[in-house]
Amino acid sequence: AVPKYTHHEEPPNGYFRLLYGRAPMHTFGRTTNNPLLAELMPENEVWINTDVAKIYGIKNGEYVVLVNQDGVKTNKVRAKVTERIRHDCVYMVHGFGHSDKRMKRSYLRGANDNDLITKIKVDPIMGGTGMRGNFVTFERATQQVADTEGVV
Structure with missing residues (x-):
């Protein structure tokens, strides 16, 4: 049977589709504790469209907390305000x-x-999983990042 195209679910108002990927210096989540590689990239950032950041009052480098459609919250993460990501x-x-x-x-x-x-x-038809159907919004970060200064 020929697969039938179905439209993807759109994010609720005030939410944004969560996309994720890789960095060239890290292999999945296994190398973030490596001292040499952690020096190159000690933490991830969340890319936020410039226009969206203006609406939410988020500045480049500011920490935010992501909250998904089910209320799950993350540790604080630094915002990277950029035009290199879609507004949604x-x-x-x-x-x-x-x-x-x-x-x-x-x-x-x-x-x-x-x-x-x-x-x-x-x-x-093929059993593949689609995980890019999750949506997040932003909250102001109040929690602290763990201090790893001096860790060898």
Whole structure:
């Protein structure tokens, strides 16, 4: 049977589609505790469209908390205000925001995209999972990032 195209769900008002990807210096979430690689990229950022940031009063480099459509919140994450992202999406690098204290360099540094993926759709023909159907909004960050200064 030929697959039938269906429109993707649109984000609710005030929410943005969560996109995630990789960084060239890190392999999934396994290398964020590596001292040399953590020096290159110690935490992830959330990319926010310039026009959206203006509406929300978010400045480049400011910390925000992401909240998904089911109320799940992240650790605070630094905003990267950019025109290189669509107005209806946000983007972040996967593999950060670990909650295991043994991850000394990445413990609570940045946001964990896994926590925000609470809705998954399965393709009925091939069984692939669609995880880009989750939406987030922003809150002001009040929590502190774990201090990893001096960790070797």
